[in-house]
Amino acid sequence: MSSHTTPAGPADGPAASPRRRLIRELLLVAGLFAVYKTGRMLSTDRTEEAFRNAGRIWDAERTLHLPGEGAIQRLLLHGDALVHTANTYYAAVHFPATVLFLIWLYVRRPGHYLWARRVLAVLTGAALALHLAFPLAPPRMLGAAHLVDTAQVYGPSVYRAAPATDTMANQFAAMPSLHFGWALMLALGMIAATRSRWRVLWLLHPLVTLLVVVGTANHYWLDAIVATVLLGGALLVVPRPRVRAGSLPVVRHLPRPQHGGRAAAPAVREAPAGAVGAGR
Template sequence: MPRPDTARPETTAPTRLRWWTELPLILLVYACYSAGRLLVRGNESTAVDHGLAILRFEKSLWLNAEHPLNRLFTREPWIGIPADFWYASLHYLVTPAILIWLFRSHAVRYRAARTWLMTSTFIGLIGFTLLPTCPPRLLAAGHGFVDTMAQYSSYGWWGGQASAPRGLGGMTNQYAAMPSLHVGWSLWCGVMLWRFGGTRTTKVLAVAYPLITTIVVMGTANHYFLDAAAGAAVMGLGLLLAPLVIRNANRARVWITARVAPVAPVASVASVASVETPSRGAEASIVSGECQTAPRERIPRQRESDFGPGAEPGAAPADAGDGAAAAAR
């Protein structure tokens, strides 16, 4: 039997999550993500070179779906305008909504799902840092792309710079295109809906949401097809790393707890045994106050029923009536 003071930290029960600790954590991670995107602005010429290299590679493999989709969205406002709203809003609405739904309805699965999402997001931030990429909409007009967000900006709150509100375009990193976390986050939402939705409607939404998002990011000229594929790959890598992140977080919590609130020393086995096991002297004579009784001896005014199951003879019983006292004598 392992000693209590040598138990491994991994065997500790998980702490129950509370919304007042989860909300600041999620806001902090999102703030770090947004600040990281802003601080790692890539060089414009480098970003353009990366974008053109991706476009040439796609054309060599006949993967260039961006041009026909972008022409369709530009020519048909009834498709282009809803697509712009989709790109500018659902990324920031659906993901938090599913996080809240998981927290309230599937608390056991929530921590692993949240860790997967956060791990993948930070991996995406590394991608923005190492590979700044110019999206199709910012390439020269000769490359055949139209920025639908700018074309239909009068219908929404965004301006001509990405999906940022008018006047705030300078606060975004427009070269954070590789990987596409619009696609990555929508894929995470789809997996959560498929696994925990439980109805046919949620399963349809689980497939439709990431699929439509992939079409939207290419049709609005915000991402290349390879950006979308990289977003899916980042989510896959995050899924593999999430268990490792959780284990390290558990170890860190145990380490911090042990130093902030050290546990009281555990009594030795011998001392515990001496407390729990009475000695033979204690069995031979039981002292109650200043009256000593021998084993099996009854105290006057004691009923037979006072010795219940497991009661020791000689223990102090409750008071009894006169009739029981006479019987005891």
């Protein structure tokens, strides 16, 4: 298979165009995140409502016979190093992992990047609406749960001990768990954008995240379940990226010789004829 390439020149457009697209994406993502962080803070003073909702969620989980969050926490509390690692994972992996995921897609899979960015935007917007409509105290604050605030006891912690004095985070925005929602989208995005036979292992990230957010008493099981439902809705409304014909490697087997005396030629792997693309 042959291909023809033409050196880049003035007719190809200004050289700064890729930089402008990158700057636009950075500003867009940063702006969406700033709106989300600002919006979350609007419900920080609804303490009584947040604790009433926490009691309702706790009772609902018992009615549904969901496993107690304490079962996971007791596993973490078997060793200081284990619970410290879980707290560090909660504090340090969530946001950087999502950023690296988007950067990798932007560079290597532009079509999948647009899809993933839109899905995350829809998921985060829906989560913000629910945070405002349903303030929820996490299980570490609920007396009936009898759970340890592992971040405050063992460290590190991203929250202040008194929610009312925390000007950087809304501790009553437990439902849904975006820690889990973003982690699940990262795994699904990488599975969709790669072809490795081991790509299913990306699902370990949301699995570990789920055990961490529950075991550290930052989220209820229902927080993760609701995040999954919202992500499913986002995936339904955002069109998936299209893969153009020829974008995947093609293996062509040469015909075997009609008469003996010569070994069959090996299979020839052709280069991809296109690239992953998506409608804008």
